[in-house]
Amino acid sequence: MNQETALLTADPNGYARAAELLRGGELVAFPTETVYGLGGDATNDMAVARIFEAKGRPRFNPLIVHVDRIETVRDYVEWSHAAEVLASAFWPGPLTLVLPIRPGTGISGLVTAGLPSLAVRVPANPVARELLKAFGGPVAAPSANPSGRISPTTAAHVEAGLAGRIAAVLDGGACDVGVESTIVGLTDGPILLRPGGLPAEAVEQALGEALARQGEGEPVTAPGQLASHYAPGAMVRLEAERREPGEVLLGFGRVDCDLNLSASGDLTEAAANLFAHLHALDETGKPIAVSPIPERGLGRAINDRLRRAAAPRD
Numbered sequence: 001m002n003q004e005t006a007l008l009t010a011d012p013n014g015y016a017r018a019a020e021l022l023r024g025g026e027l028v029a030f031p032t033e034t035v036y037g038l039g040g041d042a043t044n045d046m047a048v049a050r051i052f053e054a055k056g057r058p059r060f061n062p063l064i065v066h067v068d069r070i071e072t073v074r075d076y077v078e079w080s081h082a083a084e085v086l087a088s089a090f091w092p093g094p095l096t097l098v099l100p101i102r103p104g105t106g107i108s109g110l111v112t113a114g115l116p117s118l119a120v121r122v123p124a125n126p127v128a129r130e131l132l133k134a135f136g137g138p139v140a141a142p143s144a145n146p147s148g149r150i151s152p153t154t155a156a157h158v159e160a161g162l163a164g165r166i167a168a169v170l171d172g173g174a175c176d177v178g179v180e181s182t183i184v185g186l187t188d189g190p191i192l193l194r195p196g197g198l199p200a201e202a203v204e205q206a207l208g209e210a211l212a213r214q215g216e217g218e219p220v221t222a223p224g225q226l227a228s229h230y231a232p233g234a235m236v237r238l239e240a241e242r243r244e245p246g247e248v249l250l251g252f253g254r255v256d257c258d259l260n261l262s263a264s265g266d267l268t269e270a271a272a273n274l275f276a277h278l279h280a281l282d283e284t285g286k287p288i289a290v291s292p293i294p295e296r297g298l299g300r301a302i303n304d305r306l307r308r309a310a311a312p313r314d
């Protein structure tokens with residue numbers, strides 16, 4: 001994967017080009033007030049798979065969806081009083097809300113990593129807002145750094161880490177806040193999922209109640225990282241060379257199967273299909289056998305997800 005990475009200026013031509021690339025399923029890094037994000041069309045499975053590929057993430061962490069207007073967010077998630085309070089107090093701004101996802105949003109299953117919730121935010125950075133407006137749809141964006149490296153706050157940082165792996169960087173200068181957004185979960189009681197650019201105290205003051213927190217000193221774990229969270233209803237058997245009686249087979253490569261992640265053996269295509277295919281096979285109610293997936297590139301993230309699905313359950 002080696003492509004020319006264009007450096008786009010924040011002017012009408014730059015926004016138009018960046019939006020066109022996003023529409024074509026390409027990746028564009030762009031500034032937000034917190035850090036640079038690595039953006040892709042959140043409704044395009046292949047674009048979202050490319051985000052994980054470009055970052056070299058060994059697992060599918062759920063991603064934050066960026067939109068330009070608060071009203072648009074309500075199309076994607078179940079809105080609540082607490083959401084309204086926090087959105088009107090802090091959006092646009094460095095706050096991400098995790099809310100129950102609504103059915104039929106068209107958001108890729110790879111964005112939520114199969115979770116029933118969606119992380120959303122309305123960024124304040126004017127360049128981010130112009131890009132989102134020009135694109136006109138939801139943009140999934142993790143921080144624009146290779147996995148395990150620090151988050152970028154200038155276009156030069158992004159280029160240093162991802163040049164050759166993404167279509168373009170939209171240059172909007174240095175980020176004001178410099179640390180990631182504060183993430184507040186609102187699927188149950190309000191909980192601080194990640195401290196960030198907006199002080200937790202400000203959130204608590206607006207809500208008029210304390211935020212629950214993850215245990216002191218514990219690493220912040222997304223629910224997606226918990227083994228049990230990913231399990232489909234059916235039993236999952238890995239490294240299956242063929243389907244046993246009663247099973248459905250999730251194939252990879254040239255095999256006779258019920259659904260194929262990628263008949264041509266393309267790992268990006270396989271990642272793009274993973275969650276939708278697992279859900280579809282789970283609906284048959286039959287045990288799911290899965291073809292061997294090579295442990296390289298996106299195959300590592302696919303296998304991580306599948307191992308969680310196959311892990312013994314209590």
Ligand code: TXA
Pocket residue numbers: 032034035036037038061062063064096098112115117118119141142143144179180181182183193194221222223
């Ligand atoms: O400031 C930011 O938030 C930047 C800019 C680009 O917006 N983005 C960012 O994304 O930091 P990322 O992917 O590096 O971190 C997103 C975090 C992850 O820790 C992920 O686990 C969590 O958000 N997350 C996403 N969806 C979630 C969900 N449905 N439930 C819980 N956590 C979620």
Ligand code: MG
Pocket residue numbers: 142143151
């Ligand atoms: Mg990050």
